[in-house]
Amino acid sequence: MNKDWWESPEFLHPGHAFCAGCGFIIAFRHILKVLGADTIVAITAGCLGTNSGFLPSSPIKVAGYNTPFASVAAAATGIRAALDARGNSLTQVIAVAGDGGTYDIGLQALSAAAERNENFIYLCYDNEGYMNTGVQRSSATPLGAWTTTTPEGKAGPKKDLPAIMMAHRIPYFATLTPAFPEDFLAKARQAEAIKGMRFLQLLSPCPPGWGIPSQATVKLARLAVQTRVFPLYEVYDGKRIILNLEPEKVPVKDYLRAQTRFRTLSDEEMEHVQKEVDFHWAELKARADWFASKADDAAL
Amino acid sequence: MKELLTGNEAVARGIGLARVEVVSAYPITPQTSVVEEVAKLCAAGKLKTRYIRIESEHSSMACTAAASMTGVRAFTATSSQGLAYMHEMLHWASGSRLPIVMVNVNRALGAPWNLWSDHSDSLSQRDTGWLQLYCHTNQECLDTLIQAFRLAETVLLPVMIVMDGFILSHTMEPVDVPRPEDVDAFLPPYEARYRLDPREPHVFNILADSRDFMRMRRQAHEDMNRAVELLEDIELEFQNTFSRSYGVLEAYLTEDAEVVLVGLGATCGTVKDVVDELRRQGFKAGLVRIRMFRPFPARKLREILLNQKKVAVLDQAVSMGAGGTLSQEVKQALFDDPHFRTREAPLVFSFITGLGGLDITPEMLERIFKETIHASGPQEEPCWMED
Numbered sequence: 001m002n003k004d005w006w007e008s009p010e011f012l013h014p015g016h017a018f019c020a021g022c023g024f025i026i027a028f029r030h031i032l033k034v035l036g037a038d039t040i041v042a043i044t045a046g047c048l049g050t051n052s053g054f055l056p057s058s059p060i061k062v063a064g065y066n067t068p069f070a071s072v073a074a075a076a077t078g079i080r081a082a083l084d085a086r087g088n089s090l091t092q093v094i095a096v097a098g099d100g101g102t103y104d105i106g107l108q109a110l111s112a113a114a115e116r117n118e119n120f121i122y123l124c125y126d127n128e129g130y131m132n133t134g135v136q137r138s139s140a141t142p143l144g145a146w147t148t149t150t151p152e153g154k155a156g157p158k159k160d161l162p163a164i165m166m167a168h169r170i171p172y173f174a175t176l177t178p179a180f181p182e183d184f185l186a187k188a189r190q191a192e193a194i195k196g197m198r199f200l201q202l203l204s205p206c207p208p209g210w211g212i213p214s215q216a217t218v219k220l221a222r223l224a225v226q227t228r229v230f231p232l233y234e235v236y237d238g239k240r241i242i243l244n245l246e247p248e249k250v251p252v253k254d255y256l257r258a259q260t261r262f263r264t265l266s267d268e269e270m271e272h273v274q275k276e277v278d279f280h281w282a283e284l285k286a287r288a289d290w291f292a293s294k295a296d297d298a299a300l
Numbered sequence: 301m302k303e304l305l306t307g308n309e310a311v312a313r314g315i316g317l318a319r320v321e322v323v324s325a326y327p328i329t330p331q332t333s334v335v336e337e338v339a340k341l342c343a344a345g346k347l348k349t350r351y352i353r354i355e356s357e358h359s360s361m362a363c364t365a366a367a368s369m370t371g372v373r374a375f376t377a378t379s380s381q382g383l384a385y386m387h388e389m390l391h392w393a394s395g396s397r398l399p400i401v402m403v404n405v406n407r408a409l410g411a412p413w414n415l416w417s418d419h420s421d422s423l424s425q426r427d428t429g430w431l432q433l434y435c436h437t438n439q440e441c442l443d444t445l446i447q448a449f450r451l452a453e454t455v456l457l458p459v460m461i462v463m464d465g466f467i468l469s470h471t472m473e474p475v476d477v478p479r480p481e482d483v484d485a486f487l488p489p490y491e492a493r494y495r496l497d498p499r500e501p502h503v504f505n506i507l508a509d510s511r512d513f514m515r516m517r518r519q520a521h522e523d524m525n526r527a528v529e530l531l532e533d534i535e536l537e538f539q540n541t542f543s544r545s546y547g548v549l550e551a552y553l554t555e556d557a558e559v560v561l562v563g564l565g566a567t568c569g570t571v572k573d574v575v576d577e578l579r580r581q582g583f584k585a586g587l588v589r590i591r592m593f594r595p596f597p598a599r600k601l602r603e604i605l606l607n608q609k610k611v612a613v614l615d616q617a618v619s620m621g622a623g624g625t626l627s628q629e630v631k632q633a634l635f636d637d638p639h640f641r642t643r644e645a646p647l648v649f650s651f652i653t654g655l656g657g658l659d660i661t662p663e664m665l666e667r668i669f670k671e672t673i674h675a676s677g678p679q680e681e682p683c684w685m686e687d
Contacts, residue, residue, distance in 0.1 A: 038498045042366065053506030063496045064503035065369055068388050071362030074354065078324060078366030078374070079496060081350045085321040085372050091498055109362070112355030 005185070008033050016059035017051045021214030023204035023221060024048070024125035026178040028096070031123060031200075034188040037062060039092045040079050044072035044106065046098035047125070047132045070105045072097045073113035076120045084119075092192065093120035099140035100130045103159050114168035114197050121191050121198045127206035128158070135209045143273060144256075144265045147209075153264045157276065162201060162235075169238035171196040175230065177203045179221035183232055183244055190234070203230045211260025220258060226250040228281040233288065243288040252277050305475040307468035310438045311377065311403050311461075312337035313475075314445030316347045317483040318401075321372035321490075324352040324363035329415055330465040331379040331405040357382035361389035361402075368398040369504060371495030373449060375400070379465060380407035380421045387425065390458075394429025394520065396505060399452035399490075400459075401445065402430075406565065407465040408656040416657020417465040419564060420617040423593075423625045429520055431459040431527055432594040434564040438473040440546055443538070446478070449487055450534050455523045456493070462593075464566040466657070478542055486541050524595045531592060548592040551604050553579065557586030559672045560605065560646075562630055563614035564590055567660050571614070574665040585669045590626075598633035605634060608646040612672040614665075615682065616654040623682050624650040649675065650682035658686070 011032035018025040024047060032039065041064040043052050049066055052058055067075035076095035083091050097106055102124040110122065129147050130136040136149040139159040146153055165173050172194045174187040191198040205212065205220040212220055224230035225247060232244040252274045256262040265273070305313065311334050315323060325335045341347035350367075354360045360376050368374040378386060383404050393400050404422050408414040422432060433448065435441045441463050448459040463469060496504070508516065528548055539545040552572055554560050561571055568589040578585040588604055590597070605611055615624025622628065627650035634645045649672045654660045664685055671683070 037501075040370070040496050040498060041503075043503075050507065053503050055506055055508040055512050058503035058506055060503050061501060063498050063501040065366060065496055066503070066505035067362055067366060068392055070358055071389065074324075074359035074362035075366035077352060077354070077359075078322065078363035078368075079370045081322045081324070081352055081363070082367040082370030082372040082374070085350045085367075108355060109359045112359065116353075 005033070009037070011037070011061040013059040013061060018047065019207060019214070021207040021217045022047070023178045023206065023217050024127065024202065026217070027125065027176070027184065027202050027204065030181070030184060031094070031188050032062060034185065034192055035092045035094065038090060039063070039094060040065065042067060042072050042076040042079060042093065042095040044097045044101045045069040046101050048096055048098070050132055069101055071109055072101055072106055073109040073118070073122065076122070077113050077116070077118045080118060080120050095120055095122045097122075097124060098132070099124060099126040099128060100138045102126070103139045103161055111164070111168065114165065114170050114199070117170065117196045119195055119197070121200065123200045123202060124161070125202050125204040127204040127209055129206070129209050131206045131209040143276075144262055144269055146261045146264060165199050166235055166238045168197075170199055171237055172198040173201070173235040173238070174199075175201045175203070175232055177221040177225060177230065177232070179218045179225060180232060180245070187234065209261070212258060216258070220255070223250065223255045223258060227252045227255040228277050229255055231281060231284055233284065240291045241284065241288045242291070243285065302474045302476050304472045305438055305477075306333065306470055306472050307438045307441050307463050308333040308405070308470070309337055310442040310475050311445060312341060313477055314442045315349060315375055316341060317478060317480055318375075318446055318449050318487055319373065319484075319489065320349050320375040322350045322352070322364065322367035322374045323376065324354045324360050324367065324374070325376045326354055326357050326360045326378070326382060328357070328379045328382040330407060330469045331377050331382070331403070333469070334377040334403065334405070357385040358389055361386040361393060364400055364402075365389060365393045365396060365398050368393070368400050369396060369496050371492035371497070373490040375402065377403040377405070379405040380409055383421045383425060384409055387428065390425055390428035390430055393458045395516075397456040397520065398458055399449070399456055401448045401452055401461065402458065403441070403445070403461045403463065405463055405465045405469045414656040415465075417467055418616045418655045418657065419625070420655070422460065422462045423617040425460070426594055429457065429524070430594060431457055431524065431592070432462055433459065433592055434462045434590065435468065436566050436568045436589060438468055438471075439475050439544070441468060442475055442477070443542065443544060443546070446483055446487055447531070447534055447538055449490070451527060451531055453490055454530055455527050457520065457524055457527070462565065467566040482541050486538065527595050528592065528597050528600070546591055548597040549600055550589040550591060552587040552589070554586035554588060554604050554608070556584055557608065558584040559610045559612055559669050560586040560588055560608050561612045561614055561665070561669065562588045562590065562626065564593065564616065564626060567614065567616070567654065570660065570662060571665055574662050574669070577662070578666065578669055583669060583673065593629075596629055596633060598636055601630065601633045602637050605630070605646055606637065606643065610649065610672050611646045612649045612651060612668050614660070614668070615650050615652045618652050618655070624652050627682065647677050649678045651685050652682050653685035
């Protein structure tokens, strides 16, 4: 992280209406700095949809377009097609949606755009629930989490969106958080450089939704990585997996107990979550190691 | 040059002639041959359009709207369930003031499943802020497509071109295909006044307070109302170049008529034959074919109908619990007359028929005219004509 980076132009005005400590808005500010002025943002319902401005002003300094909930990937497709039709291949198009607009209502349009390998970046800010409407469950809500529609804690596990995206064989998939800025910037820049569908999965701690203090966002995002709940990795063409960080294992309960949304989880249930996390980590690590050992295999 | 074309082929030709830059569409019967034809023309290099083979009609309109917002001429086509699936996006496109043109090939809405034409799909979208133009020949489909972009790009509202499924979409007729240079002169390249532009960045469709929101709705309403006269102006120019025009509505032998039938779409061709036949028999029948349904040309319709005694409305869609959709519109147009209370309005009879593609035969139309002539007044309930 150099001085030039911090001094590069900002594309988010101060005074936006996001919650203090929102994980997404930190990331959004940084990704706009990477992409620069020649960018069009497709926005959908959710935290960014409602906070993208109040007529006549917007905190976003680049061109932006709001589209209904289910349609951000289709809208980004249309923007890209129109730019291409006019011979403009330089302007970057980025679709931005929360986990509701990605995992749930927007999945059909996302899957189709991924299958067509549309040439835009998709940034999913995953705060693990419908936080903008006041904390309701989405299919990204993890096991046992309290929301207003799961007052007894969510029954099933979080939908495995990374696996779904990998199955589409898109050119680039990466997980990122606001807690590891160097890693974040490297991935944002990588996404910028690649053509075709690029998917960025951002873990976005949500102070009101998760029941954490506003100043704990970065700490929680870091804990998610350290406990291996949210591993940092990249996937090229849906196959080649690169683990960006192999943290010393911190117990998952440290992450869960830091949030009031998991207050009803018993020690036994936390142990179950630990096992799930260990299983997924082992699976990911084995695939990443296998690819690392085959690094020179041209057949891949 | 005259060619034998189906309605759907005529539409595909229109896309090329109008130099549409982005088409995003999903196949649905009976619109499917539009997307097939577009794919074929693109693959053969005869169409320079970007064609996105999208995964649903909701996405299709989202994609078309976003392309239009980015400043290109954008088009899509759909039918029936597909149009219903787009409903949310139809409001979005008109609210964003996007000059999109779409063809809707009429087909009944399920359940139960039905593949054939009635007007319930398009008429149930009447409040979405889209202009609606109903065609009655394949020639008119092609010509309307070219006129529609002029109209849409002037009022900054989307236009839905409506044509009866199978009756027009799959039936061949001789169509005079305009020369590209003539269309270019009539329809210059599109330059958007407002668009997504990184050099002049704006964020569109952000939250608006109630006052702004209501003001924007009123503006759109007033701009849409302007479209009646605007279409007439556009048609004058069209007539000069192509020697054809259609009007916002078409009055056929109405001046001395005892009964005027009001209808939409392809069936009006049959009605004209029936009017001719009835006049041979000594009955003074007439027809008003409403081409522009939104905005509703109420004043124009009143000019014709207020001198009539009896009006029969051919309703090919029903608003359940209220009656025929078109007859409601006709009655309201008459009621809206500032002199409504001081003059005698014609009696309006509603005949609901043709739902789910039920054949509307010349015999049935004759009966509609004759029953209207002989009846002293309309019943409280519309008349359902089932054979």
